[in-house]
Amino acid sequence: MAPQFTIPKTQKAAIVEKTDAPLKIVDNHPVKQPSELAPGECLVELDCSGVCHTDLHARNNDWPLPAKLPLIGGHEGVGRIVAIGEHTQSSPVKVGDRVGIKWLAYSCLDCEPCRKGLEQSCINGQYSGFTVDGTFSQYVVSWVTHVTPIPDNLSSAEAASILCAGITVYRAIKYSKAKIGDWIVLPGAGGGLGHLAVQYAAAMGLRVVAVDTGAEKKELVMKLGAEKWVDFRETKDLVKDIKEATDGFGAHAAVVTAANGAAYAQAIDYLRMGGTLMVVGLPARANLSADIFFTVVKSINIIGSYVGNRQDAREALDIASRGKVKCYYVTKPLSALSETYEGLAEGKIVGRVVLNMKE
Numbered sequence: 001m002a003p004q005f006t007i008p009k010t011q012k013a014a015i016v017e018k019t020d021a022p023l024k025i026v027d028n029h030p031v032k033q034p035s036e037l038a039p040g041e042c043l044v045e046l047d048c049s050g051v052c053h054t055d056l057h058a059r060n061n062d063w064p065l066p067a068k069l070p071l072i073g074g075h076e077g078v079g080r081i082v083a084i085g086e087h088t089q090s091s092p093v094k095v096g097d098r099v100g101i102k103w104l105a106y107s108c109l110d111c112e113p114c115r116k117g118l119e120q121s122c123i124n125g126q127y128s129g130f131t132v133d134g135t136f137s138q139y140v141v142s143w144v145t146h147v148t149p150i151p152d153n154l155s156s157a158e159a160a161s162i163l164c165a166g167i168t169v170y171r172a173i174k175y176s177k178a179k180i181g182d183w184i185v186l187p188g189a190g191g192g193l194g195h196l197a198v199q200y201a202a203a204m205g206l207r208v209v210a211v212d213t214g215a216e217k218k219e220l221v222m223k224l225g226a227e228k229w230v231d232f233r234e235t236k237d238l239v240k241d242i243k244e245a246t247d248g249f250g251a252h253a254a255v256v257t258a259a260n261g262a263a264y265a266q267a268i269d270y271l272r273m274g275g276t277l278m279v280v281g282l283p284a285r286a287n288l289s290a291d292i293f294f295t296v297v298k299s300i301n302i303i304g305s306y307v308g309n310r311q312d313a314r315e316a317l318d319i320a321s322r323g324k325v326k327c328y329y330v331t332k333p334l335s336a337l338s339e340t341y342e343g344l345a346e347g348k349i350v351g352r353v354v355l356n357m358k359e
């Protein structure tokens with residue numbers, strides 16, 4: 001028999017009512033009751049949620065696509081399924097399972113992008129903490145086909161940020177064509193996505209040049225497997241420093257995870273012939289400008305990379321569960337969300353902040 005859970009009528013949640021209004025932490029937000037779940041939906045009682053820079057973009061509504069309002073942000077949640085909608089057919093998960101909530105909450109699995117394995121670009125997609133309410137709450141509604149089973153040997157806090165930051169950089173590195181022994185540049189290396197990218201890259205046998213700023217981030221990324229470090233604030237010539245670090249020829253690939261347009265500016269110049277720029281960081285209102293002449297004569301590849309599909313999620317978690325990649329995080333209560341956003345805006349968060357929903 002499926003375990004029985006007592007589901008409260010109200011919960012704690014962090015709500016953005018209007019873009020310019022302060023974030024509100026309430027303890028009386030309604031919990032969708034099991035009888036109200038549509039077929040295919042599930043209710044997850046959350047243990048915790050990572051805070052991604054994307055949540056700050058959603059909170060500020062600074063992207064070309066608007067977030068829903070009012071909004072509960074968050075898309076790196078882990079918790080237990082406490083109810084599944086009546087008449088749900090062939091669910092791959094059951095009540096009591098521990099699962100993750102990632103950015104892609106739902107895809108139709110039947111449009112052309114879905115059929116081609118690009119479900120994250122589904123034309124009917126729903127996104128946690130953006131088009132549907134996310135994980136900065138004690139309970140979240142999601143879809144049985146898209147929640148991700150969590151390996152038993154990872155704690156919820158350890159698994160949380162693999163569900164966005166981990167999946168995203170794992171997929172970007174996988175599609176960068178970089179091979180064992182190649183140089184990869186990681187601008188944004190000390191942030192949430194970046195510090196996981198250092199570890200996935202090292203686990204894949206790549207040689208990492210980490211680019212970020214400050215002693216604390218430097219210490220972290222060197223400990224996690226970077227070979228070279230360039231401080232973007234201190235360098236006098238970023239391209240020269242990266243070329244010198246990469247045998248004089250430049251890097252085979254770059255995965256940019258900075259939320260800042262400047263981090264893209266010189267990527268074509270420090271890539272070697274045939275190099276690949278993976279476009280991952282999503283600065284507000286920014287254009288990618290690349291010198292056309294050098295993009296052509298250097299045979300440069302420029303590839304946009306958007307989170308990952310259900311398979312990328314399984315693979316990224318599997319690598320973490322085998323101890324190859326560990327999220328570096330501090331845990332805080334939900335009430336620390338506003339100060340975490342300030343820290344992200346100022347570039348002061350080293351690794352990740354994971355919010356404990358049980359506190």
Ligand code: NAD
Pocket residue numbers: 051052053054055057164165168187188189190191192193194211212213232257258259260262263279280281282283305306307308344347349351
């Ligand atoms: P973060 O704030 O934790 O990390 C960003 C890091 O970039 C910081 O350490 C900062 O110091 C560094 N940085 C800033 N300017 C830089 C520069 N000029 N050169 C090098 N480093 C620089 O943010 P995060 O949570 O890792 O997210 C990063 C970005 O990735 C955000 O824009 C987010 O929306 C985006 N994102 C994209 C995807 C995707 O699917 N493509 C998925 C998740 C997040």
Ligand code: ZN
Pocket residue numbers: 052053054055075103164165
């Ligand atoms: Zn994210």
